[in-house]
Amino acid sequence: MGRKNTDKVVFHQIQVLDAGAKGVSVAKAPDGKVIFIPNVVPGDVVDVQTLKKRKAYYEGKAVKFHELSEYRVEPICEHFGVCGGCKWQNMKYSQQLAFKQNEVKNHLQRIGKIELPEFEAILGSEKQFFYRNKMEFSFSNSRWLTEKEIGSNEDLGNRNALGFHIPKMWDKILDINKCHLQEDPSNAIRNEIRAFANEHNLAFFNPREHSGLLRTVMIRTVSTGEIMVLIQFFEEDKENRELILDHLYEKFPEITSLQYVVNGKQNDTIYDQDVILYKGRNYILEEMEGLKFSINAKSFYQTNSDQAYELYKITRDFAGLTGNEVVYDLYTGTGTIAQFVSKKAKKVIGVESVPEAIIDAKANAERNNITNCEFFVGDMKVVFNEAFIAQHGKPDVIITDPPRDGMHKDVVEQILKIAPKRVVYVSCNSATQARDLALMDEKYKVTRVRPVDMFPQTHHVENVVLLELR
Numbered sequence: 001m002g003r004k005n006t007d008k009v010v011f012h013q014i015q016v017l018d019a020g021a022k023g024v025s026v027a028k029a030p031d032g033k034v035i036f037i038p039n040v041v042p043g044d045v046v047d048v049q050t051l052k053k054r055k056a057y058y059e060g061k062a063v064k065f066h067e068l069s070e071y072r073v074e075p076i077c078e079h080f081g082v083c084g085g086c087k088w089q090n091m092k093y094s095q096q097l098a099f100k101q102n103e104v105k106n107h108l109q110r111i112g113k114i115e116l117p118e119f120e121a122i123l124g125s126e127k128q129f130f131y132r133n134k135m136e137f138s139f140s141n142s143r144w145l146t147e148k149e150i151g152s153n154e155d156l157g158n159r160n161a162l163g164f165h166i167p168k169m170w171d172k173i174l175d176i177n178k179c180h181l182q183e184d185p186s187n188a189i190r191n192e193i194r195a196f197a198n199e200h201n202l203a204f205f206n207p208r209e210h211s212g213l214l215r216t217v218m219i220r221t222v223s224t225g226e227i228m229v230l231i232q233f234f235e236e237d238k239e240n241r242e243l244i245l246d247h248l249y250e251k252f253p254e255i256t257s258l259q260y261v262v263n264g265k266q267n268d269t270i271y272d273q274d275v276i277l278y279k280g281r282n283y284i285l286e287e288m289e290g291l292k293f294s295i296n297a298k299s300f301y302q303t304n305s306d307q308a309y310e311l312y313k314i315t316r317d318f319a320g321l322t323g324n325e326v327v328y329d330l331y332t333g334t335g336t337i338a339q340f341v342s343k344k345a346k347k348v349i350g351v352e353s354v355p356e357a358i359i360d361a362k363a364n365a366e367r368n369n370i371t372n373c374e375f376f377v378g379d380m381k382v383v384f385n386e387a388f389i390a391q392h393g394k395p396d397v398i399i400t401d402p403p404r405d406g407m408h409k410d411v412v413e414q415i416l417k418i419a420p421k422r423v424v425y426v427s428c429n430s431a432t433q434a435r436d437l438a439l440m441d442e443k444y445k446v447t448r449v450r451p452v453d454m455f456p457q458t459h460h461v462e463n464v465v466l467l468e469l470r
Contacts, residue, residue, distance in 0.1 A: 009050050011035070013066055016044045019099040023087030023459040035060050039081050041091050042099075043069025071095040076129070077180050082146070084167030085181065086457035097122050097453060100461040104430045104451045112434035114441045120450040123310055128456040129180040131304045133221050133286075137162050137190055138268070139197075139214040140173035141204040160204045162194040162217065171207045186219050189229060189252055193217060196247050202240055213237055214244075216268050220295060223305050226284035228257040230297050232270065236262045249279045256280050259297055271298055288312070291339055291368045298356055300333045304454045311426070311452045311462060312340045315399060318424045318448055318466040321345050325396040328420075330384065330411070335361030335375055337399055337426075342373050349392045350375040351383055381410040395420045406432030412439045419443060423467040428454075430463045437465065445470050 011029055019042055020026040027035045027048065034057040035048055045067035052059040075081070075089040088096050101122040108116055125131060143161030163176030175194075178187050197204065197214055205212035212234055220228040229248065233241055241260065249258055258279040261270050275282070275297045283294040286301065288309050295301050302308035315337060319327065321344035329338040332350030334357050342348050350373060352358050361375040374392070376383060380402075389395075398420045400407060406429065407415075415423060416439075423444060427433035430451075437446060444467035452462045 008053075010063065011048045011050070011060070014046055014048050016040045016042050016046065016069070018042055019088070019091075019103075019459065021459070029058055033057055037062055038087065039090065041069040041072045042095075043067075043071050078178065079174065079176060082144070082166070083164050083174050083176070085164060085179075088459060089457045093124070093128050093456060096456065097124050100453055100459070101451055103459075104449070104461060104463045107430040107434045108437065108446075108449065110434075111431055112437045112441075114437055114446060116446055117448060120448065122451040122453055122461070123307075123314070125304065125307050125453050125456050127306060130183045131306065131456065132181045133301070133305050134303050135179065135182045135186060135219050137176065137217045137219075138165060138173050139204040139212070139216065140171070141206050141212060142172075144169075144172045144174045158198060160194070160198055162190060162197075162204075182219065183221060185227070185252060185254070186221065189219055189227075189248070189255075190217060192251055193231070193244070193248065196244060200240070200243060202244065205234055210234075210266075213240060215263060218270075218297070220284060220297075222284050222286040222295065224285055224287050225254075226256040227252075227254055228259070228284045228295070228297065229255050230259045230261065230270070230275065232261045232263055232268060234262075235264060245278050256284050257282060261297075288336075288340065291364075293334065293336055293339075293364050294360060294367070295334075296356075296360065299360055300354070300357060301336070302454065307452060307454045308336070311454065311464070312337055314450055314452065314464050315424055315426055316341045316344065318422075318450075318464060319344075319397050319399060320422060321397065326393045328392075328395040328398045330380055330398060330400040330407075331402045332361060332375065333357050333401070335364060335373065337401060338373050338375070339365060339368060339370050341399070342370050345397075346372065347393065348373045349395070351378060351380060353377065353379050381408040384411055384414050389418055394418055397422045397424070399424045399426070401426040402432075404429045404432065406436050409439065412436055416440060416443050419469060421469055425465045425467065427463050427465070428460065430461070433463060433465065437467070440467060443470060444468065 014027045016025045016027045018026045024036045024038050025040045040062050046062040047064040048060040049063045050058045050060040140161045142159050161173040161175035163174045166172040203212040205215045215234045216232040218230040261273045283296045286293045327345045327348045329350040332352045335350045338348045338350040355377045358375045358377045365373045447468045448466035450464050
């Protein structure tokens with residue numbers, strides 16, 4: 001018997017204990033090691049087939065259920081469990097929130113090891129489905145097959161797909177019929193594109209061979225009802241490109257912005273590509289408290305508009321502005337938070353490394369007749385220096401909303417050096433946030449903490465922390 005087989009064992013009657021990182025649940029094996037199991041809910045009792053054995057843990061899958069958790073609900077999506085998107089759709093929403101709150105608490109206590117106040121209750125999302133304002137779908141000419149299809153011996157015919165990447169498989173796409181993440185007409189637009197492309201024999205992309213015409217589709221929607229659609233083509237084929245774009249515009253006259261990209265490179269990111277406007281205008285407008293924000297194809301904008309508004313209100317509340325403060329908004333993106341707090345500040349300085357984002361921020365400020373915001377491009381750890389502060393004034397309050405990696409240690413050092421009265425730290429990764437809070441502990445005390453759920457049905461959680469000078 002080969003070693004490979006002896007590594008894969010079945011553990012019987014294992015109780016799932018907790019929700020772990022990346023949406024995978026956690027249990028204990030009889031030998032005391034941790035087991036990571038997808039698609040189960042804490043409280044389930046299952047038999048687990050191990051798939052991988054590591055020094056400190058196993059990866060496995062549930063092959064038999066003995067008891068079902070009281071936290072379990074029936075997933076509403078037909079693609080649940082295969083599509084890697086909404087990993088927690090089988091868990092009650094109230095329980096999802098409890099696990100998220102707990103994760104933030106654990107990170108701040110275990111990694112931060114700092115004195116913490118009583119946590120404020122996590123702010124849940126009113127919408128638990130159809131909350132995303134941006135979705136991206138990929139084309140493939142060899143769609144992912146289910147185990148049932150593989151075992152059926154039937155001719156599977158057309159293998160074209162338009163949908164999502166199967167987790168950990170860069171070249172396999174699950175064909176999506178109905179996704180519960182973005183409001184209509186998102187599903188109708190995607191399904192129409194696929195049907196029309198099949199009907200007219202337009203070639204779907206093959207990522208291994210690097211061939212085909214249709215590569216990806218991005219759909220962006222906003223609370224004002226405007227819609228952006230961007231189709232990415234692998235090669236220029238004027239006749240077929242116009243054929244599908246004209247059809248789409250005719251079928252969905254509500255599309256505000258119809259754009260395309262011709263991208264022949266290895267990867268499908270559009271950030272270094274020319275986006276070409278085909279119909280309408282090259283941006284859509286989001287609105288918040290009367291402020292209008294233009295969103296173009298490359299804009300970074302919080303993907304849950306309704307909860308972004310709630311998140312910004314908490315940020316503004318934590319900042320405690322009276323109208324006399326100089327505020328620095330670090331990692332400002334398109335300047336949304338900066339403009340949102342501007343009417344309660346004397347002056348806001350926004351800094352961001354992406355030049356296009358700062359162009360957007362300036363245009364938005366002009367559109368909104370905001371005159372007390374200034375925006376600057378640059379790498380935070382380089383720009384945010386003595387000379388910059390001397391030029392723009394010492395901040396009374398700093399708002400920082402860094403990427404997942406958290407703040408660069410030079411940025412943390414600079415904040416400690418200039419010591420504003422208050423720092424509001426917005427984070428999408430409480431582990432790196434906790435690390436940064438520990439670095440700031442010598443001068444700052446954490447006085448408020450409030451997690452915000454931006455992504456129901458997933459393990460992701462945002463967290464807002466208020467730091468005040470000791």
